[in-house]
Amino acid sequence: MQYRNLGKWGVKLSTIGLGSYLTIGMHVDDETAAECVRVAFDGGINWIDTANAYNNGGAELALGRILQDYDRDDYVLATKVWAPMGEGANDRGLSAKHVFEQCHASLRRLQTDYIDLYQCHRPDPETPLEETIRIMEDLARQGKILYWGTSEWPAELIQEAVDVAKMMGCRPPVSNQPRYSLMWREPEDSVFPTCLKNGIGNVVFSPLAHGVLTAKYEPGEPPPEGTRAADESQNRILMDLYWTDENLRKVKKLEEMAGDLGLTAAQLSMAWCLRHPALTSVISGVTKVSQLEDNLGAAEAEIPDDVYEALCELFPGSEESAAP
Numbered sequence: 001m002q003y004r005n006l007g008k009w010g011v012k013l014s015t016i017g018l019g020s021y022l023t024i025g026m027h028v029d030d031e032t033a034a035e036c037v038r039v040a041f042d043g044g045i046n047w048i049d050t051a052n053a054y055n056n057g058g059a060e061l062a063l064g065r066i067l068q069d070y071d072r073d074d075y076v077l078a079t080k081v082w083a084p085m086g087e088g089a090n091d092r093g094l095s096a097k098h099v100f101e102q103c104h105a106s107l108r109r110l111q112t113d114y115i116d117l118y119q120c121h122r123p124d125p126e127t128p129l130e131e132t133i134r135i136m137e138d139l140a141r142q143g144k145i146l147y148w149g150t151s152e153w154p155a156e157l158i159q160e161a162v163d164v165a166k167m168m169g170c171r172p173p174v175s176n177q178p179r180y181s182l183m184w185r186e187p188e189d190s191v192f193p194t195c196l197k198n199g200i201g202n203v204v205f206s207p208l209a210h211g212v213l214t215a216k217y218e219p220g221e222p223p224p225e226g227t228r229a230a231d232e233s234q235n236r237i238l239m240d241l242y243w244t245d246e247n248l249r250k251v252k253k254l255e256e257m258a259g260d261l262g263l264t265a266a267q268l269s270m271a272w273c274l275r276h277p278a279l280t281s282v283i284s285g286v287t288k289v290s291q292l293e294d295n296l297g298a299a300e301a302e303i304p305d306d307v308y309e310a311l312c313e314l315f316p317g318s319e320e321s322a323a324p
């Protein structure tokens, strides 16, 4: 396993983190989830990503139970706030009231005294940045959180948050969590350059395009039972963003390229993401221990320049994207 500083900040994260969206505390039973956490830690993963809203607190509750078996100093725990947690007018967003209350609710569910990285799941245009920055600073001074970050914030808002925090003498965001993969290269245009300029580390989600980049789906064929693509309760984003015959055919080409390097398609896809200098880590979501064992192989994978460039051509970003 390799470890990188979170942007310019002191805390070090493994280049692969363990995620929990749709999996831990939801579609993956507790026994398998506990085994995934054990294999993750044994494999050198030192950080876990979750959110208050994953299965409406269910992911945090499951992680809270599982993590009791481990020393709190040994892992970095990241969660999120913003998504609706109830029907009330104040049960969502990034107001001081909601962030304060959800921070304490997350601490209870996770059975811990502090959150290492508290992420704003999306922007909240109905709350002034000053208010969110101030509550993050207050929570940090109270010892409830150590760092705060953003997720899927546009570049201009990330820059504004850094500037406003500086003006207020408050901690700035240290991390950003965007969608990023061979099939989703949008952050290369302005989010990654802004983060690089400000020393913000990116911990990216859906690095395997919800599993499409593992090459387990065949062009022209329906998805196998038991996969995310086959489950209508989970596959909306996958189908909307990635499910085309052209993409599935390209993934077969990717699989061949991976094979030539002695890698799997999943490993090559994740290792490709990790070549970008704006990245600290990719977040791996898994439903089976064997998937995690596969994905862990990405941490040490070396991609030759010609293969990296060929992949950039196979899955082109926008014209503005500059391959690093």
Ligand SMILES: NC(=O)c1ccc[n+]([C@@H]2O[C@H](COP(=O)([O-])OP(=O)(O)OC[C@H]3O[C@@H](n4cnc5c(N)ncnc54)[C@H](OP(=O)(O)O)[C@@H]3O)[C@@H](O)[C@H]2O)c1
Pocket: 018, 019, 020, 021, 022, 023, 049, 050, 121, 151, 152, 177, 204, 205, 206, 207, 208, 209, 210, 211, 212, 214, 216, 226, 227, 228, 229, 266, 283, 284, 285, 286, 287, 288, 290, 291, 292, 294, 295
């Ligand atoms: N900030 C945000 O808004 C946001 C949004 C989404 C996710 N996230 C975070 O990022 C994490 C990762 O996102 P993601 O789950 O979309 O990531 P992903 O890596 O793109 O997709 C994960 C899914 O792909 C399949 N898979 C993974 N490894 C595989 C392998 N080696 N072979 C075959 N299938 C494999 C599994 O689904 P099946 O077995 O069911 O097919 C798994 O649940 C989440 O857990 C969450 O912590 C954050």
